[in-house]
Amino acid sequence: MIRxxxxxLLEITNLHAQIxxxxxxxxxNLTIRAGEIHALMGRNGSGKSxxxxxxxxxxxxxxxxxxxxxxxxxLLALSPEERARRGVFLGFQYxxxxxxxSNLEFLRVATNARRQQLGDDELDTFSFxxxxxxxxxxxxxDPAFLDxxxxxxxSGGEKKRNEILQMALLNPRVAxxxxxxxxLDIDALRIVAGGVCQLAGxxxxxxxxxxxxxxxxxxxxxxxxxxxxxxLLRTGGKELALELEERGYDWVDEELAAPRPASPxxxx
Amino acid sequence: xxxxxxxxPTARAPRGHDWLxxxxxxxxxxxxxxxxxxxxxxxxxxxxxxxxxxxxLPGRNHEAWRFTDPLPLTALAPHLLASPASAAPDxxxxxxxxxxxxxxxxxxxxxxxxxxxxxxxxxxLEGEALRKAVxxxxxxxxxxxxxxAVALNTAIVPRVLALRxxxxxxxxxxxxxxxxARGGVLxxxxxxxxxxxxxxxxxQVHLAEGxxxxxxxxxxxxxRDARLQHGLVARGVDEAALLAVTAVRQAAGSRWSxxxxxxxxxxxRQEPVVLQSEGRADTRLRGLHWLEGHQLADTHSRMRFAGxxxxxxxxxxxxxxGESRSVFNGCVQVPRDAQRTHASQLSRGLLLSDRARxxxxxxxxxxxxxxxxxHGATISRPREEQLFYLRSRGIAAExxxxxxLRGVCEEVSAELPAxxxxxxxxxxxxxxxxxx
Numbered sequence: 174m175i176r177x178x179x180x181x182l183l184e185i186t187n188l189h190a191q192i193x194x195x196x197x198x199x200x201x202n203l204t205i206r207a208g209e210i211h212a213l214m215g216r217n218g219s220g221k222s223x224x225x226x227x228x229x230x231x232x233x234x235x236x237x238x239x240x241x242x243x244x245x246x247x248l249l250a251l252s253p254e255e256r257a258r259r260g261v262f263l264g265f266q267y268x269x270x271x272x273x274x275s276n277l278e279f280l281r282v283a284t285n286a287r288r289q290q291l292g293d294d295e296l297d298t299f300s301f302x303x304x305x306x307x308x309x310x311x312x313x314x315d316p317a318f319l320d321x322x323x324x325x326x327x328s329g330g331e332k333k334r335n336e337i338l339q340m341a342l343l344n345p346r347v348a349x350x351x352x353x354x355x356x357l358d359i360d361a362l363r364i365v366a367g368g369v370c371q372l373a374g375x376x377x378x379x380x381x382x383x384x385x386x387x388x389x390x391x392x393x394x395x396x397x398x399x400x401x402x403x404x405l406l407r408t409g410g411k412e413l414a415l416e417l418e419e420r421g422y423d424w425v426d427e428e429l430a431a432p433r434p435a436s437p438x439x440x441x
Numbered sequence: 442x443x444x445x446x447x448x449x450p451t452a453r454a455p456r457g458h459d460w461l462x463x464x465x466x467x468x469x470x471x472x473x474x475x476x477x478x479x480x481x482x483x484x485x486x487x488x489x490x491x492x493x494x495x496x497x498l499p500g501r502n503h504e505a506w507r508f509t510d511p512l513p514l515t516a517l518a519p520h521l522l523a524s525p526a527s528a529a530p531d532x533x534x535x536x537x538x539x540x541x542x543x544x545x546x547x548x549x550x551x552x553x554x555x556x557x558x559x560x561x562x563x564x565x566l567e568g569e570a571l572r573k574a575v576x577x578x579x580x581x582x583x584x585x586x587x588x589x590a591v592a593l594n595t596a597i598v599p600r601v602l603a604l605r606x607x608x609x610x611x612x613x614x615x616x617x618x619x620x621x622a623r624g625g626v627l628x629x630x631x632x633x634x635x636x637x638x639x640x641x642x643x644x645q646v647h648l649a650e651g652x653x654x655x656x657x658x659x660x661x662x663x664x665r666d667a668r669l670q671h672g673l674v675a676r677g678v679d680e681a682a683l684l685a686v687t688a689v690r691q692a693a694g695s696r697w698s699x700x701x702x703x704x705x706x707x708x709x710r711q712e713p714v715v716l717q718s719e720g721r722a723d724t725r726l727r728g729l730h731w732l733e734g735h736q737l738a739d740t741h742s743r744m745r746f747a748g749x750x751x752x753x754x755x756x757x758x759x760x761x762x763g764e765s766r767s768v769f770n771g772c773v774q775v776p777r778d779a780q781r782t783h784a785s786q787l788s789r790g791l792l793l794s795d796r797a798r799x800x801x802x803x804x805x806x807x808x809x810x811x812x813x814x815x816h817g818a819t820i821s822r823p824r825e826e827q828l829f830y831l832r833s834r835g836i837a838a839e840x841x842x843x844x845x846l847r848g849v850c851e852e853v854s855a856e857l858p859a860x861x862x863x864x865x866x867x868x869x870x871x872x873x874x875x876x877x
Contacts, residue, residue, distance in 0.1 A: 229833050232825070257835035269830040273848025279831070282844070286835030322848065339834060 260346030366391030455497020720748025
C-alpha cells in the first residue's frame with residue numbers, strides 16, 4: 174500500500190559495507206515507508222543477503238560509508254538485540270539450529286524482550302503459551318515444534334514457518350525476509366506467503382528478498398528493486414518482477430558494463 | 442592405567458610421601474580405618490596401604506595421570522573428615538528436601554544406614570552376607586583394584602555400604618555425601634549387587650564446600666537383564682577434590698546407563714570402568730564437566746567387551762572457561778570374542794576462553810573384525826551464528842550466551858533421573874556469565 178504521506182520507517186543512504194576487507198555493498202539507497210511491501214531481487218552474490226545482515230547488525234560486516242535511519246534513529250549505532258527490540262526483524266535464509274534450547278523458551282524470551290521495548294507486560298509461561306498457540310495458526314504449524322530444540326531437525330519448510338511464527342510474535346515495524354521462499358514446496362510457500370500477508374499492515378513494512386516471481390504472485394509488492402554489484406540498479410512496480418521472469422538477468426550485465434549515468438538510478 | 446606395583450625403585454622418597462604417611466597414620470588403629478574388627482575390607486586394606494606408602498602419588502611418568510597432577514591433594518588436612526556433629530560451626534549447607542519418591546541415604550553418616558527404611562527389593566548386606574557377596578570381585582575383574590584412586594580408597598575407607606537389589610525398586614535411591622566446609626578426606630565405598638532382572642534408579646550426589654577430598658569407589662555388579670539408571674551430580678569448590686571410580690560388571694542382557702554432571706571442583710577425576718563380562722549388554726554413558734578458573738577435570742573411562750553383541754553409547758562433554766583444563770581419555774577394548782560389538786564414543790569440548798585447555802584422547806583397541814565402532818572428538822568455540830540468531834531476536838548477548846550454554850548442558854542433564862531436579866544440577870549456569 175503506497176501512501177506518499179506515510180511515515181518513513183527505513184531510510185538507507187549511500188550504504189557501503191564489507192566483510193573480511195571484501196567490499197560487498199557499493200552505495201545502496203532505499204527508502205521504505207509504513208504500509209509498503211518491497212521486493213529485492215537479483216542474482217546470487219549481488220549483495221541482497223549482505224544488505225539484510227547489515228541491517229540486522231551482523232557483527233561480521235563493517236559499514237564503511239553511508240547511513241541507515243530507522244524511524245529517524247541511527248540504526249547502525251544499535252546492537253543487533255536493540256534493533257530487534259525496536260522492531261527490525263530479519264527472517265533468515267538459513268535459520269540456525271540451536272540444540273538443547275527449547276523453541277518455546279526461545280520464543281518466550283524473544284517475545285518478552287520486544288514487549289518490554291513496547292512497554293507491554295512480560296508474559297509468564299502460561300500466558301505466553303496461550304499467545305503462541307494462537308499465533309501458530311498464522312503459519313499452520315504443529316504445536317509439537319514448540320517442544321523441540323530451536324530449528325533442530327526441522328525440515329526446510331518447518332524452519333521457514335518457525336521464522337514467520339517469530340515474526341508473528343515479535344510484531345516488527347520492518348520485516349526483512351531473506352529468501353523465505355527458498356526450499357519451500359508449493360503448499361509451504363502458500364502457507365508462508367499467507368502468513369506474511371496476514372502480518373503486513375498499514376503501520377509496518379516488509380522487504381522481501383527473493384529470486385523468483387512465484388513468491389510475488391502470493392505477496393504483491395508495491396516496489397520491486399533489482400540489485401547488482403552491491404547497489405540497486407533499477408526500481409519499478411510489480412511488473413518489473415514479471416519482466417525479470419521473462420528476460421532473466423542478462424540485461425543487468427549490459428547495464429553494468431555501460432558507463433554509469435550522470436545521475437544514479439534513484440531507488441525510492 | 443597405572444598400577445602401583447610396577448613403579449621403578451627409587452632412592453628418593455615417593456611423591457607426596459609426608460602427606461600419605463600422615464594420612465595412613467591417621468587412619469590406622471582404633472578409630473581409623475584399620476582394625477575395626479569383622480571388617481570385610483580388611484583383606485585388601487593392608488596390601489593397599491603398603492603399596493600406597495611405597496608408590497606415593499602418581500606423577501607425569503604415569504600415562505593415566507600425565508595431565509592430572511594429584512600433588513595439590515597434599516595441601517589438604519591428612520586425616521578423615523570429622524563427623525558433622527563434632528564440627529558445628531562448619532555445618533554444611535542444608536540439603537533439598539527428599540521427596541516421597543526417593544530414598545535418601547547419607548553416605549557420610551553410616552550410623553543412619555542400619556536405621557534406614559529400606560524399600561522392598563533392597564537388602565543391606567552385613568557381616569557374613571557381605572563377605573559372601575563377592576566384595577571387590579568387580580574391582581578385580583575390571584582391573585582397577587590396583588589403580589591409585591582405588592588403592593587410596595581401599596587403604597583408608599572405614600566401611601562399605603553394601604546393597605543387594607532384587608526385582609524392581611520403585612523409589613529412586615539417593616546416595617549423598619556432603620563434605621561441607623570441613624577440611625580432610627572423605628572416603629566412601631559402595632557395593633551394589635543387582636540380581637537377575639532387578640531394576641533400580643540411583644542418584645549419587647557428592648557435595649563439598651571446603652578443602653577436602655571426596656574419594657568414592659562404586660563397585661557395581663549387574664546380573665542378567667538387570668537395569669540400572671544411574672545419575673551422578675558432583676558439585677564442589679576450588680579447594681575441593683573428587684576422585685570417583687565406578688567399576689561396573691555387566692552380565693548379558695543388562696543395561697547400565699550413567700549420566701554425570703560435575704562442576705566446581707578444583708580437581709575432579711572420574712573413572713567409569715565397565716566390563717561386559719558376557720557381551721550382549723547395553724552401556725550408555727553421558728558426562729558433562731563444567732570448568733572455570735583454574736579447575737581441572739579428568740575423565741578416564743574404560744570399556745571392555747568380553748563377549749559378542751555388546752553396545753556402548755558414550756557422550757562426554759566439557760565446557761571450559763577461564764584457565765581451566767579438561768582431560769578425557771576414553772578407552773574401548775573389543776577383543777576377538779567381542780564380534781558384532783556396536784560402540785560409539787563422542788567427546789565434545791566447548792572452549793569459552795583462550796586460556797582454557799582441553800586434552801581429549803579416544804583409545805580404541807579393536808581386535809574383532811565384525812564390529813561397528815565409531816569415535817569422534819570435537820573442540821569448538823561458541824558459534825557466532827547461533828549467538829547472532831538469538832541476538833537478532835532481541836535477546837541480549839549475555840543472555841544469549843547463557844541460553845546457548847544451557848542448551849549444551851541440557852543435552853546431558855536431561856538424561857539425569859527425575860530426582861536430580863531437586864539438586865539444581867545446572868545451578869552453575871546461574872553464576873556463569875559470558876566470558877572472554
